[in-house]
Amino acid sequence: MKTKPSERSVKPPTRLTVILAIAVALALGSAAGIGAYTFGYAKGASYLGDNPASCANCHIMQDHLDAWVKSTHHAVATCNDCHTPAGFIPKYFTKAEHGFFHSLAFTTDRFYEPIQISERSRRVTENACRKCHEDVVHDIETLKPSDSQLSCIRCHAGVGHPK
Amino acid sequence: ILLVSIFERKQEARNPFFRVVELTAETEDPAVWGKNFPMQYDDYRRTVDQQRTRYGGSEAEPRTPSKADPRSVVAQSRIEEDPRLKTMWAGYAFAKDFREERGHAFMLDDQTYTERQQAAKQPGTCLHCHASIAVPYKKAGDGDLIKGFEKLNQLPFAEARKLVTHPVACIDCHDPVTMQLQISRPGFIEGMRALKAGEGVKDYDVNRDATRQEMRSFVCGQCHVEYYFKGPEKRLVYPWASGLKVEQILALYDAAQFKDWTHAETGAPVLKAQHPEFELWNQGIHARSGVACADCHMPYKRSGALKISDHHVRSPLLNINHACQTCHKWPESELKSRAEEIQGRAQNMRNLAMDALVEFIGDLKTARTGGAPEAQIATAQDFQRKAQFYLDFVEAENSSGFHAPQEALRILGESINFSRKGQLALKPATGAAK
Amino acid sequence: ILLVSIFERKQEARNPFFRVVELTAETEDPAVWGKNFPMQYDDYRRTVDQQRTRYGGSEAEPRTPSKADPRSVVAQSRIEEDPRLKTMWAGYAFAKDFREERGHAFMLDDQTYTERQQAAKQPGTCLHCHASIAVPYKKAGDGDLIKGFEKLNQLPFAEARKLVTHPVACIDCHDPVTMQLQISRPGFIEGMRALKAGEGVKDYDVNRDATRQEMRSFVCGQCHVEYYFKGPEKRLVYPWASGLKVEQILALYDAAQFKDWTHAETGAPVLKAQHPEFELWNQGIHARSGVACADCHMPYKRSGALKISDHHVRSPLLNINHACQTCHKWPESELKSRAEEIQGRAQNMRNLAMDALVEFIGDLKTARTGGAPEAQIATAQDFQRKAQFYLDFVEAENSSGFHAPQEALRILGESINFSRKGQLALKPATGAAK
Numbered sequence A: 001m002k003t004k005p006s007e008r009s010v011k012p013p014t015r016l017t018v019i020l021a022i023a024v025a026l027a028l029g030s031a032a033g034i035g036a037y038t039f040g041y042a043k044g045a046s047y048l049g050d051n052p053a054s055c056a057n058c059h060i061m062q063d064h065l066d067a068w069v070k071s072t073h074h075a076v077a078t079c080n081d082c083h084t085p086a087g088f089i090p091k092y093f094t095k096a097e098h099g100f101f102h103s104l105a106f107t108t109d110r111f112y113e114p115i116q117i118s119e120r121s122r123r124v125t126e127n128a129c130r131k132c133h134e135d136v137v138h139d140i141e142t143l144k145p146s147d148s149q150l151s152c153i154r155c156h157a158g159v160g161h162p163k
Numbered sequence B, C: 001i002l003l004v005s006i007f008e009r010k011q012e013a014r015n016p017f018f019r020v021v022e023l024t025a026e027t028e029d030p031a032v033w034g035k036n037f038p039m040q041y042d043d044y045r046r047t048v049d050q051q052r053t054r055y056g057g058s059e060a061e062p063r064t065p066s067k068a069d070p071r072s073v074v075a076q077s078r079i080e081e082d083p084r085l086k087t088m089w090a091g092y093a094f095a096k097d098f099r100e101e102r103g104h105a106f107m108l109d110d111q112t113y114t115e116r117q118q119a120a121k122q123p124g125t126c127l128h129c130h131a132s133i134a135v136p137y138k139k140a141g142d143g144d145l146i147k148g149f150e151k152l153n154q155l156p157f158a159e160a161r162k163l164v165t166h167p168v169a170c171i172d173c174h175d176p177v178t179m180q181l182q183i184s185r186p187g188f189i190e191g192m193r194a195l196k197a198g199e200g201v202k203d204y205d206v207n208r209d210a211t212r213q214e215m216r217s218f219v220c221g222q223c224h225v226e227y228y229f230k231g232p233e234k235r236l237v238y239p240w241a242s243g244l245k246v247e248q249i250l251a252l253y254d255a256a257q258f259k260d261w262t263h264a265e266t267g268a269p270v271l272k273a274q275h276p277e278f279e280l281w282n283q284g285i286h287a288r289s290g291v292a293c294a295d296c297h298m299p300y301k302r303s304g305a306l307k308i309s310d311h312h313v314r315s316p317l318l319n320i321n322h323a324c325q326t327c328h329k330w331p332e333s334e335l336k337s338r339a340e341e342i343q344g345r346a347q348n349m350r351n352l353a354m355d356a357l358v359e360f361i362g363d364l365k366t367a368r369t370g371g372a373p374e375a376q377i378a379t380a381q382d383f384q385r386k387a388q389f390y391l392d393f394v395e396a397e398n399s400s401g402f403h404a405p406q407e408a409l410r411i412l413g414e415s416i417n418f419s420r421k422g423q424l425a426l427k428p429a430t431g432a433a434k
């Protein structure tokens, strides 16, 4: 049960900011960021690493970083372990996507608050759980009929960054 | 160290369950299933445990076995705990014997030996919810579940009883091949079809259309529901055609002019509500949040390298860390007292409603013997029917209001109103007095 | 430009606010505080907005200003919406004028111009909760808050009114130097001391002993509470010495033989409950979970890199994403309908209770004119006192049951029971009838 976009009330940005935003968003987001000044300035480079701190270049991610530090997983899983799919290509594609859209949203200040996980990221994360815990959950998973997958985060929403 | 520990677990986990035996649609004996799933089987057998909670669980009461009733242990008697129940049920078998329910392991014996069996001849229908009957139904119907169901409903209890051996078992909730949950109970299959039809969904098939998450509640809804026996063929029916709320169910009974019995002290055509856990849960915030029966009554537990569902079905308050704490990060003691505060409010209101009903029944009795006008008596009797069904809907529901805290109090408040209005209906208009 | 935009965000994060002016314990005018805290001030001023929700908010009703009452807009009249209230309050000022409450900006005018002022002479005490009075109290008491409080209580309203200028303002909730929350209201300071004393805690000082999270509710508890005027010196007292539950408060009034007025139709010594938000919230699951008034009514909102508390105090259902979704990950529409389902149940039960009370008052009136025995009348009058206070405790509480869903239904159910038992007390024993 996630909020449908139709229900989101966000302030529209001016055309100018959008264009400019896209420019920097590309710079920030795409792994191939052409060492633009902006890119360096906003620590865009660090965004390519697995260091959770890089996510918190945006104060908007700060709460999650703070909570993650207190989480049962901080010793064993970083942001990207749960929020990017396994494998080099998909991983950097997702990081680019996060980077792009988050940058766009952030710089235009145009996004729904509180931030909610998107359907796609939710699936990425659900799979991330299995990546590490498939052994543990093997039995309960084998029951899964083709139609509906068991949701881990229905019960374990707080594992990465408890409230 | 962590690496090692994970590594070790991987070893254990490599092949989680060995299929030692082949399970088929005819495999009734849970011990056989247990060969493939020893952990679930071990927990399943623990439903013989009896432990009391503040408002639930059950107490092991020793008794000297007799020829008629070989049980050496039973659960405490509810009608001795609260004799007002005898007044509410005067003239009905429940006034003879009604005990606190206990673990699944006892369901077949408790049904077979309850004094309610002596008090009235019961049909085979009863077994629908007290035995592993998926296989017997199929057999009796030569492969056709519904046919077998109809056949057994019409046998006398004693006859039908011979056809079953186990309490609810694996086959009643599971597909023997895929181990997926499946519904084996005609009463629930037809009840859900009627409910959905009422909501405009045509030809709903629970085994085809339900999601896995729904199934985690539906398997319980096979039995933990309000029901009645329809017509001379004693068909088991779940009264859901117009909805699951108490007033919707009562409306259906009124329309069918159905009554469970005639009240011995007042002559009112009254109803007995029975374990509407599924119905009340449906009105609660947990159901609305997608929390299933199994989430609380069969929570996952860690067993070696694996997570499994705890098949020791019981009060979640005996298992708070697994049943509640994954979702609620409060201490056990705090969660326990939250549940008990909710139950306590419901219990107090239930007592007010019970007093009101008993006083009302007293008044109605005197009024009748005092020869009050027919119309007046009839009006009062209808109030009794309402008051009693509403009260019993919460009284017979086994969570003491926890499954839907606010709705439970709503129902009890209305019950009080019905009882008191019934009493007033027996009095002359004020002013006219003296 | 873009560089700047990113740059700005980084700046914001570091630099919370600039102190443009010096704030002291005498700075009453919120506009001055607003120079240091423009964002909070802007939101604060928005409490003039009027928007209705299903059960709350308020509706802007235009009126033609008069000499006596210059307001050109008021909130809808509750007694016109539901005339049964006039029967419940017969003989009391509330039967003359009672409106839906609206935003903080209106508190001073609405109190000054309500017709209740004409209906009865009111004391200066009233202003305790309708004006920025922290500074005036201190002034009147030459620096002593309590002395000033006692002085103003004893002035006629019109006199005291001259000493205040603003509705609740910054100084009433904040320490001007540290900006920490502080309690400025003698009624609450003394009420909490009495409550804690009853719980065995000696000499509790709210400004010294309360945690920050508690303060996030206590600042609201300064006014959103049940109260009465004690003795000829009209001291404002919060009746909490024996606890915050409805029966504990009633017990205190009974012991003090206190009544708000004598009911015009029945002669009963009755009570008026008033906005017990703090008391009812305390019985709910949110309070138990440490969720404060401010969490829902002044939720944090982001402004650039800053998180600020939304000083536009209002119905959380007008601000669901900030007020609820920080804790509940359900869609706005779902959260809205969850709240409304809870409120709907409370509303229906409130209507049943209201009908019962009105019928009862009718009966009692006839019985008295019909000259029923004194003892019988006295018993009935006491039932009315109880039924009415319980009903009003939920009716006057402004969340329509949301602050404590199950407790609200508990109270209403008991109210129904009291009304009906009162009616029965006026009748002859059944059987004796005819």
Ligand SMILES: [Ca+2]
Residues within 6 Å of the ligand: B056, B057, B058, B100, B101, B102
């Ligand atoms: Ca039990």
Ligand SMILES: [Ca+2]
Residues within 6 Å of the ligand: C056, C057, C058, C100, C101, C102
């Ligand atoms: Ca309002």
